[in-house]
Amino acid sequence: MTRPLSPDTVTEKNKSESEDILSFVDIFLEGETLHFVNNAININFFDLDGNPCLYQGLKMTREKKEDSMDMEIQTVSAGLDNVDRGMSAYIASKDFRDRRIVIRASFRNLISDSSNAWKVFDGFIDKPDISEKEFKVELVPRLGRGTLNTKIGVKQQLPCRLPFAGTKCAYGKDPAVLKDEKTNQTVDSGTTAYIVDGTRVEADDYWNFGFVTFSSDTLTPALRSITRMINDFVSSENKIHFKVALPCAPQAGDTYKIERGCDLTLDSCQSKFTNDVNYGGIHTLPATMVRK
Numbered sequence: 001m002t003r004p005l006s007p008d009t010v011t012e013k014n015k016s017e018s019e020d021i022l023s024f025v026d027i028f029l030e031g032e033t034l035h036f037v038n039n040a041i042n043i044n045f046f047d048l049d050g051n052p053c054l055y056q057g058l059k060m061t062r063e064k065k066e067d068s069m070d071m072e073i074q075t076v077s078a079g080l081d082n083v084d085r086g087m088s089a090y091i092a093s094k095d096f097r098d099r100r101i102v103i104r105a106s107f108r109n110l111i112s113d114s115s116n117a118w119k120v121f122d123g124f125i126d127k128p129d130i131s132e133k134e135f136k137v138e139l140v141p142r143l144g145r146g147t148l149n150t151k152i153g154v155k156q157q158l159p160c161r162l163p164f165a166g167t168k169c170a171y172g173k174d175p176a177v178l179k180d181e182k183t184n185q186t187v188d189s190g191t192t193a194y195i196v197d198g199t200r201v202e203a204d205d206y207w208n209f210g211f212v213t214f215s216s217d218t219l220t221p222a223l224r225s226i227t228r229m230i231n232d233f234v235s236s237e238n239k240i241h242f243k244v245a246l247p248c249a250p251q252a253g254d255t256y257k258i259e260r261g262c263d264l265t266l267d268s269c270q271s272k273f274t275n276d277v278n279y280g281g282i283h284t285l286p287a288t289m290v291r292k
Contacts, residue, residue: 021106023060025101027100028102042054101124102121126138160279186254191249210229210259219253
């Protein structure tokens with residue numbers, strides 16, 4: 001949901017002659033974040049987490065690109081102009097394809113407070129084009145795919161290829177929080193298709209694509225150290241359904257470990273784990289990196 005404009009921003013916006021607007025750009029690369037502002041000099045502002053940060057002043061351009069045909073993805077075209085030779089070489093050495101980019105705006109006289117900035121664009125870099133004096137990119141919105149998504153009804157993406165909660169998936173995150181592993185859990189009842197545990201009160205589908213592993217010393221010998229992927233978690237019934245049946249029905253008192261998993265789609269990465277910055281698949285149709 002879009003955050004409403006701050007009171008100070010609304011007041012400035014309604015003035016007959018308001019201050020000029022600055023655009024602050026954050027580009028999330030592997031292991032680092034670049035910060036730019038459309039200004040003649042560098043400016044101290046705030047990153048997306050509200051931390052003080054220096055934004056490098058550069059001349060920038062931005063324009064919306066309308067759909068030109070039924071199957072074309074709507075994009076935004078942006079560029080950094082007058083890039084010096086050193087910056088051009090630095091940019092050329094980085095991989096910008098499919099990286100997240102956020103553009104925020106703020107009135108120049110209100111940059112002392114991060115809450116006065118509003119988000120203009122949140123998406124991914126699709127077609128980086130680097131020359132000696134200019135860096136141009138096409139940007140694809142983070143949510144949605146323009147007419148392509150509407151006509152086909154599915155997002156054009158390839159699943160994530162990163163191990164869930166691994167080093168790259170959990171970059172900047174706590175892997176333990178992503179997996180939310182719980183040990184020494186106890187079965188109340190069950191069949192070969194599911195188990196019931198009254199302590200399981202998490203939201204519906206919370207454990208979907210996760211795993212249940214029975215303890216090595218659980219009461220039922222045939223279930224010891226057995227692991228099953230979770231097909232569906234029904235919160236109202238405290239019931240965990242398995243993708244593959246158990247070798248036998250569990251009994252009350254059997255113990256197990258449960259952990260979350262991921263179906264490796266962008267939707268899950270965004271909505272379930274708020275981790276789409278680290279998504280290891282392809283958000284959009286493939287594009288080539290152009291260096292001139």
